[in-house]
């Protein structure tokens with residue numbers, strides 16, 4: 001059930017994802033709910049507090065058997081904010097009982113100590129969004145300045161429990177340059193295996209007019225890359241998605257190995273869903 005990197009150091013990462021799985025297996029991203037407690041500037045799910053939740057019975061009775069039949073052996077639970085789902089822990093238990101690896105992508109603002117302990121027992125890996133290292137950057141970008149401290153505290157709890165996998169960062173012009181080093185240092189201190197940076201883009205993710213005002217120009221993105229690269233080492237993988245690329249060939253496409261499942265149960269393979277919709 002080991003993950004396979006999608007791009008190497010000699011390639012430019014174009015896919016939104018850092019890893020997938022080896023043939024004949026597949027990986028699935030499952031939008032367990034649409035609602036979210038944050039209002040991120042770049043959210044291209046356009047999440048609000050309203051929306052649908054994937055029923056636990058449907059997960060157990062239909063989704064997991066269908067994914068198993070499609071040779072899915074890893075699932076990443078997304079939203080909206082997955083912890084808005086009252087049955088999130090039961091959903092992770094069902095995936096683990098089916099023998100699948102599970103990760104959760106979360107804004108880490110509404111996770112209880114009991115949930116952290118249970119996720120650690122289940123061997124679930126946590127991926128947390130952190131877009132800067134201050135309430136004025138991360139918090140404002142996500143519409144809740146108080147959310148920064150909540151996220152930092154929860155990342156520490158994940159780190160102490162040994163379940164922190166990585167930090168997901170959307171660089172934007174609210175963050176000061178020194179915050180990227182602070183963020184990478186924090187990731188290392190908490191035992192994260194990776195920091196993934198994926199900037200706002202002129203199309204797809206972050207393409208709305210409001211988001212574009214927060215986008216750093218390409219020259220500044222190169223500067224951020226140079227600030228972050230020294231933190232990459234054997235313990236911390238730095239994955240730069242869709243940064244300005246001057247020379248490297250693009251990594252291959254993972255169409256067919258990554259499946260996205262919407263809250264209503266519809267399936268898409270990665271290239272057809274990530275442009276118009278998807279989780280930030």
Ligand code: SF4
Nearest residue numbers: 036038040043080280
């Ligand atoms: S990007 Fe994620 S955390 Fe932010 S509003 Fe959208 S679903 Fe919520």
